[in-house]
Amino acid sequence: MLVLQSFRKACFGAWALAIFASPAASFAQTAASDAKAANLPSAWSFAHLPALGGISGQVSISPDGKHIAAMTSPDGKISTISVWETEHMDKAPKVLGSTRMTLISVDFLKNDRLQVYAQQLFDNGYFENDKKRGHLYKAYITDLEGKDWKTLLPEPNTGTEREKFIRSISGARIYSELPNDPDNVLAGANFIDGADIYKINVHTGSAERVQRASEKYEYSYDDNGALRQRSSVDFDAGKVFLRFEIRDLKTGDWQEHYRVYAKDRDFPSIQGWDKDGVTAYILKRGQGDKAQLFAYNTATRDWGEAIFAHKLFEGTGAKLSRGGELLGVTYAAEKTKDYWVNETLAAIDQRLKTAMPQTELVQPWIDPATGATANLKYVNSASFDIIDWSDDLKYVIAKREGPSQPAEFYLITDGTKLTLLGKARPEFDSNALGESRIVQFKARDGLMVPAFLHLPPTDKYGAGPHKALVVPHGGPWARDYFNWDPSGWTKYFTSRGYVVIQPQFRASESWGKVIDRAGDNQWGLAMQDDLDDAAKWLIAQGYAAPDRIALHGYSYGGYAGFVAAVRPNGVFQCSVAGAGVANLARFKTLVKQDRFAKEALAPTMTGMDVIEDTAKVSVPIFVYHGDRDVRVPVEESRAFAAGLKAAGKPFKYLELKDMGHQYDKWTPQDSETVLQEVESFLNKECRPGGL
Numbered sequence: 001m002l003v004l005q006s007f008r009k010a011c012f013g014a015w016a017l018a019i020f021a022s023p024a025a026s027f028a029q030t031a032a033s034d035a036k037a038a039n040l041p042s043a044w045s046f047a048h049l050p051a052l053g054g055i056s057g058q059v060s061i062s063p064d065g066k067h068i069a070a071m072t073s074p075d076g077k078i079s080t081i082s083v084w085e086t087e088h089m090d091k092a093p094k095v096l097g098s099t100r101m102t103l104i105s106v107d108f109l110k111n112d113r114l115q116v117y118a119q120q121l122f123d124n125g126y127f128e129n130d131k132k133r134g135h136l137y138k139a140y141i142t143d144l145e146g147k148d149w150k151t152l153l154p155e156p157n158t159g160t161e162r163e164k165f166i167r168s169i170s171g172a173r174i175y176s177e178l179p180n181d182p183d184n185v186l187a188g189a190n191f192i193d194g195a196d197i198y199k200i201n202v203h204t205g206s207a208e209r210v211q212r213a214s215e216k217y218e219y220s221y222d223d224n225g226a227l228r229q230r231s232s233v234d235f236d237a238g239k240v241f242l243r244f245e246i247r248d249l250k251t252g253d254w255q256e257h258y259r260v261y262a263k264d265r266d267f268p269s270i271q272g273w274d275k276d277g278v279t280a281y282i283l284k285r286g287q288g289d290k291a292q293l294f295a296y297n298t299a300t301r302d303w304g305e306a307i308f309a310h311k312l313f314e315g316t317g318a319k320l321s322r323g324g325e326l327l328g329v330t331y332a333a334e335k336t337k338d339y340w341v342n343e344t345l346a347a348i349d350q351r352l353k354t355a356m357p358q359t360e361l362v363q364p365w366i367d368p369a370t371g372a373t374a375n376l377k378y379v380n381s382a383s384f385d386i387i388d389w390s391d392d393l394k395y396v397i398a399k400r401e402g403p404s405q406p407a408e409f410y411l412i413t414d415g416t417k418l419t420l421l422g423k424a425r426p427e428f429d430s431n432a433l434g435e436s437r438i439v440q441f442k443a444r445d446g447l448m449v450p451a452f453l454h455l456p457p458t459d460k461y462g463a464g465p466h467k468a469l470v471v472p473h474g475g476p477w478a479r480d481y482f483n484w485d486p487s488g489w490t491k492y493f494t495s496r497g498y499v500v501i502q503p504q505f506r507a508s509e510s511w512g513k514v515i516d517r518a519g520d521n522q523w524g525l526a527m528q529d530d531l532d533d534a535a536k537w538l539i540a541q542g543y544a545a546p547d548r549i550a551l552h553g554y555s556y557g558g559y560a561g562f563v564a565a566v567r568p569n570g571v572f573q574c575s576v577a578g579a580g581v582a583n584l585a586r587f588k589t590l591v592k593q594d595r596f597a598k599e600a601l602a603p604t605m606t607g608m609d610v611i612e613d614t615a616k617v618s619v620p621i622f623v624y625h626g627d628r629d630v631r632v633p634v635e636e637s638r639a640f641a642a643g644l645k646a647a648g649k650p651f652k653y654l655e656l657k658d659m660g661h662q663y664d665k666w667t668p669q670d671s672e673t674v675l676q677e678v679e680s681f682l683n684k685e686c687r688p689g690g691l
Contacts, residue, residue, distance in 0.1 A: 041432060041495050043679075046488030047671035048076025050424035052409055055486060055664055056105050058387065059397050059409045059421060061086070063179070063322060064111045065390030067144060068397070068411070068421070071106055077668055079103040081116065083144050086395055089411070089419065096146035101138070104664050109141065109177060109185055113202040115152065116140045117171060119665070121658055124165055127630050134630045135660050139172035139187075141202050150205040152187055154198065176221040179322035186210065186221055199225070222273040223324055229270060229280075230254065233596055239263065240599045246298050249277060257301060262599035266513075271317050275324030283315055289369035289512040290314045293329055308339065312367055312374060314510050322391055332510035334378050334438040334452075334482035338386065344393045345386060348415055352384035352398060355418060363438055368448045369514040378482070380437055381405065382430075397421075403436035403454065404491060406484050424484075432457060434494040438482055441537035443506075443530050447518055450511060451534055452480055454490045454500040455543070466499040467682075467691040468544035470535050470572070474555030476507040476519060476527065486663065488675050489552060496679070499543045505530035523584060524563040524608025531560060535571045547573065548691045550682055554578035555632060555661065562610040562640060565621040574620045574686030576678050579632050579661055582640040584609040587632075614643030622652040622681040624674065626659025626666070652681055 053059055054071025061068050065086055072082040072095070079102055082093035097103070101118035109115045122136035139152035152172045173190040175197055183203055188211075189195035197211035197219065211219060217230040227247055234243050241261040245254045260267050268284035271293070278299050285291040291314040292306035308315050308329040316336065319328040328340040340346035358381045365376040382402035389396045396412040406425035410418050434456045440448050456466055471489050473480050480502045485491060490500045504511055505527050507519020519527050531551065538544035551572045553561040558580020565575040581587045588605045592598040621644070625637035634655065644651040654677055659670045683690040 041428065041492070043488070043492065043672045043675040044076070044668075045425065045427055046486075046492050046675060047668045048425075049073035049079055049668055050407070051076075051426065052082075052422035053399075053407050053424045054079065054105060057399065057401070057407050057424070057484075057486075058105065058107070059399070060107045061388050061390055061395055061397050062108045062111045063391045065392065065395040066111065067108075069106050069108060069114055069144075070409070070421075071103065081106045081114070081146070083114075086411070089421075094145050096142065109174075109202050110182060112144055114142050114144065115174075116142060121628070128633055131627065133628045133658075135628065135665050137171045141200075141205070152200065153189060154207045175219070176223060176225055177322070178225050179223050181225070184225075186225055220270060222277070223322065228273060234259075236261075240596055242267070242596070244268070246280070257298065262596050263603075265600050272320040273324060274320075274326065281318040281320070281326065283317060285314075285513060289367075289514055291316070291510075293318055295326075311372070312365060312376065314512060316510060332479070332481075334376075336385075336481060340386075342393075344415065345389070345396070348396055348398075348412055349384075349386060351415075352386070355384065356382075356400070358383055361437065363440075366440060366448045367512075369512050376438070378438060380435065380482075382408075384410075401484050402430075403452070403482060403484060404430040404433040432460075432495055433491045434458075436482065436490075441503075441534060443526075443533045445526065445529075447506060447515070447530075449506070449515075449530050449533070450504040451537075452482055452490075452502040452504075453543070454494045454502075456494045456497045456499060461497045464499065464543050465539070465545040465548075466497055466543060467548040468535065468538050468550070469493055469498050469500045469682075470531055470538075470549065470551045471500055471502050472505060472531055472551070472553045472557040472560045473502065473508070474553075474557050475509070476505070476523075476556040477509050477516075478556075479504055479508045479510050487554075487671065489554075489678075492675050493679075499538060501534050501538055503530050503534040505534075520604040521606040523559070523605060524567075524610065527607070528560060528563050528567065531564070532567075532571050546571075547687070550574045550576065550686050550691060552576040552578075552678060553580070556581070558632070558637075559584075559610070561621070561623075563608055565617045565619050566608070566610050566613045568616070568618065570619065572619060573691065574622070574682070576622045576624075576681065577637070577640075578623075578674070579625050579629055579634075580623075580636065580640070581632055582611040582636040584611075611639060611643065614640060614649065615647040617644060617647070617649045617651075619687070620650040620652075620681075620685050622654070622678065622685070624654040624656065624677065626656045626661065626670070628658050628665070629661040631661035650685070652685060 052072055059070040068084045072080050081096040084093045101120045104117045107115050117139055119135045119137045123133045127134040140149050141152050142149045171190045172187050175186040178184050183201050184199050187200055188197040196209050196213045198207040199210045200207045216232045220229040222228050230245050232243050241259045243259045244257055246257050247254050266285045268282050271281040273280055280296045282294050282296045283291055293308040293315045294303050295307050296303055310331050313331050313333045315331045317330045321327055327342040328338050330336055330338055340349050358379050361380050363376045365374045382400050382405035384398050384400050387397050387399050398410045400408040406428055408423045409421040411421055412418055437453045439451050439453045443449050493500055506515055535549050539546045549572055551564040558577040561575045561577030562580050564572050588602055592602045623637050623641050625634045627634050641653045656670055659666055
């Protein structure tokens with residue numbers, strides 16, 4: 001093992017950095033040579049499967065700390081699972097694969113059993129697209145050598161054909177890993193009302209039903225398998241609400257503790273139960289702008305003061321040990337951050353901050369809710385995050401990542417020794433990808449809008465103004481994070497001289513209630529103004545040339561791409577719309593099929609219905625869509641393209657065979673094709689002569 005001595009000494013003592021070559025990373029070294037020869041990172045270098053960590057960017061360690069498991073890829077095309085012995089990391093891992101299904105993710109259920117998610121193409125008459133085609137999504141249990149594979153849940157044999165179909169494609173949900181039980185977990189079907197819940201022996205595969213399907217209740221359990229909470233939909237004077245009931249462990253009685261009305265859209269979520277069996281860690285926003293974490297005493301019904309509240313950002317969760325001890329709290333700043341309560345993890349986290357050089361910037365910040373000002377300190381290079389640990393905290397897994405730095409994974413032993421496990425994309429030179437920052441701009445109505453700004457390398461492209469891309473996220477009830485972008489939609493283009501901005505437009509989640517609610521009934525209106533204002537801000541700051549700006553969005557962002565082409569007197573020279581909603585009225589009708597969403601979300605979904613306005617398109621547009629998309633059926637893009645053709649408008653249309661909606665339903669070849677085709681469109685067909 002090679003030990004590097006050029007390591008800084010942290011305030012807690014010196015660390016040793018030991019590096020060994022990851023077997024999964026070898027293919028990428030060739031790609032690195034090719035990229036340097038071409039002097040530009042290729043589309044494939046962004047699109048191929050990561051050598052380590054998979055698309056979820058996760059490496060896991062067993063509870064006893066004896067094994068490490070991760071998604072790997074030997075060639076960037078095939079997904080495999082690698083399992084290492086922690087005490088013998090110099091030995092080659094055991095590699096598990098599948099010839100029939102695409103492996104998606106892996107995690108430890110028990111010390112000697114893995115939970116694996118896999119998918120394959122699936123044709124069934126209940127898929128909501130014209131060819132009735134989608135993806136089958138399955139959860140499996142296997143041993144550490146991949147000799148014994150079982151489905152996590154029993155195959156459905158009751159209910160209607162449609163209910164069986166939904167169960168067959170929706171994967172599984174772990175209700176409790178039962179950390180004190182070496183053999184069993186509690187699991188049920190995911191994303192379906194009324195699923196049976198089973199106690200499943202991960203070694204034998206036997207399943208005992210512990211809770212029959214209920215059309216009324218959704219259940220949650222503690223780490224000992226005790227049924228603790230149930231929620232149900234009910235009505236009060238015609239207004240729908242969620243009723244939350246908690247079970248008294250002594251008497252078995254259920255009592256309502258709180259309720260949430262759909263129209264209020266503030267939904268407390270139990271993050272877990274404390275080891276005392278009484279305290280529930282609950283995340284809620286309530287009357288404030290930012291979600292906070294509370295330790296709710298279920299015996300006295302006392303909420304008390306929030307145990308975590310950030311003045312600028314929303315709390316997003318609690319991290320508990322397998323024994324029910326609160327270890328830390330997560331919150332959504334420029335990226336998901338951790339506040340560690342556990343002393344051991346807090347000390348490791350502090351050491352990681354000084355383990356490698358990192359650049360810290362200060363951004364003046366105005367809270368959109370209160371107008372209060374602050375200085376936001378953040379790392380704009382790569383930084384460490386603790387992502388997993390053994391029960392005794394002897395072993396900790398950390399990930400180092402940044403907007404220009406693909407993930408690197410490290411093993412920390414005894415809090416002092418840092419060992420590189422491997423890199424997701426070893427071929428990248430972060431200097432070739434430019435710099436990233438978090439910024440704010442003022443929308444035309446005064447709302448302060450966060451955004452992520454990605455600049456091209458100045459040594460190659462100068463200070464600007466540059467050609468530019470505005471990239472709105474999907475959702476719209478979602479957001480971007482200041483991490484490596486696996487799609488390549490930011491750094492692929494900065495490497496080619498573009499400045500890219502990701503506006504966190506109104507309706508984006510996890511920035512607080514004010515930004516969230518400002519998007520109500522503003523589809524294609526004020527939500528779209530934010531995207532235009534982001535482009536105008538780039539121009540005003542000297543980053544972007546006013547006649548060289550385009551928009552590229554996917555899903556909700558695809559809808560925004562349609563709108564950008566339709567709006568008169570727009571700021572964009574062309575638009576790219578991937579898998580976009582074209583018929584807003586139809587989409588709203590689908591949302592209304594869910595009784596709770598009908599009152600919580602549907603009333604907020606009014607605005608521009610672009611399917612009616614294809615004749616108003618005034619700039620070239622590129623429309624692409626996967627033909628196995630069941631979230632936004634491909635008929636949406638086909639209908640919009642048909643309208644463009646009938647109106648004689650300039651457009652390009654691409655349908656990708658067997659591609660689904662979510663990124664885990666894309667092949668690496670799909671990702672490569674999208675990058676290449678978007679780049680080609682921008683270069684050749686955007687405004688006369690290309691951007």
